[in-house]
Amino acid sequence: MRSFFVELWHDKAAAIGLIVIALIVLAAIFAPWLAPHDPAAQALTARMRPPVWLPRGTWDHILGTDNLGRDVLSRVIWGGRVTLIIGVLTCLIAATIGTVVGLWAGYAGGRTDSILMRLVDIQVSFPGILLILLVVGMIGSGVGTLVLVLSVTNWMVYARLVRGIVSTTRQSQYVDAAEIVGCRPARVIFRHILPNLVSPLLTILILEFTNIVLAEAAVSFLGFGVQPPATSWGLDVASGRDYLIIAWWLVTFPGLAIAATVLSINLFANWVRVTTDPEEREKRFARAVAAKRSRRSPA
Structure with missing residues (x-):
């Protein structure tokens, strides 16, 4: 763990993202x-309160309140949990x-590969x-439905990635x-192919x-x-769009939460990609050695 954090700290952007x-x-x-408050608790006498640093702002509602008097900070915190x-x-x-389909298609090859990949293409x-809206509109909305629909509409990228790697690894000598x-196919897949x-x-x-x-x-x-x-966060942005001119904080703070999450994950993912890829690590090591030699060499 110490070496992990030491290496991570060399990439300041990834460290901040984490x-x-x-x-x-x-x-x-x-x-x-x-x-500080129940995110669903309404207080019409305190509706449209601005953040604390603006006139009429109070410390009781640091980031202000919405059109129903609900605390924006509490809704951002609870909205992050749901998101x-x-x-x-x-x-x-x-x-x-996607991994199961990709493993099956890449290892079996032939007709099985063609059928599964055509299903992915379709x-x-x-x-x-559009598919998400169609399915949710037919079977109803909710957290469980949203998870199911997003899973069904996003497994293809994993299937394509896994199938490509397995098809290449399938030809390896090991x-x-x-x-x-005499290893069974299951052992070959889970012991020799899956670690890659x-x-x-x-x-x-x-x-x-x-x-x-974002979806x-x-x-x-x-x-x-x-x-x-x-x-x-998405629901909060939708609820505040009608009050954007008079109450900008209703949209701004949930939007900033989405942007900060996405940006931080992308910064950390870029470091993970480089760190876990042997070729990228070798290139990074070579650049570091070259930089040290150039600093040591006389001007």
């Missing part, structure tokens, strides 16, 4: 203790489906957001040797998490996602 991610996750976990839960569950389910051809000595997928899967999982967060925000913004009295 710190921001950790703070957001901790805030979501401890939302019942950190939120992160949707993102994590969706990524895990989509990654599981689903990719449908606009993702895989041939394992098959020659850890690094690319981890990277794509982190990057896809940002897409899920959840977009669907909730359109009114097909999380429904009141529950809250999410």
Whole structure:
């Protein structure tokens, strides 16, 4: 762990990204203790209060209140919990489906590969957001429905990635040797092929998490996602869009939470991609050695 943090600290952007991610996750976990108010509690006498640093702002509502008198800070904290839960569950389910399909297609090859990849191509051809709205509109909205729909519409990227890596690894000599000595296909897949997928899967999982967060925000913004009295960042942005001119804080703070989450995850994912890729690590080491030699050489 010490070497991990030492190496991470050399990439300041990734370190800052990880710190921001950790703070957001901790805030979501401890939302019942950190939120100063019930996010659904209404107080019409305190509606449209601005943030504390503006005139009429009070310390009782640090980031102000919305059109129903609900505390914006509490809704941002609780909204982060819902958004992160949707993102994590969706990524895990989509990654599981895509990895299984990709492993099956890449290892079996032939007709099985062609059929499975054509199914992937067919689903990719449908606009993702349109398919999400269609399914949610038919079976109803809610957190569980949103997780299911986002998982079904995002597993293809994992399937394509895994299938490409497995198809290449399938021709490796160590895989041939394992098959020659009599290893069953399941052992070959899980013992010899699957470990090669850890690094690319981890990277794509982190990057896809940002897409899920943005997709959840977009669907909730359109009114097909999380429904009141529950809250999410996308729903908060949707609720405040009609008051953007007179109460900018209703949209700004949930929007900043989405932007900070997506940016931090992208910065950290870029470092993970480089760190877990042996070729990229070798290039980075070579650049560091070259830089040291250039500093030592006389001017």
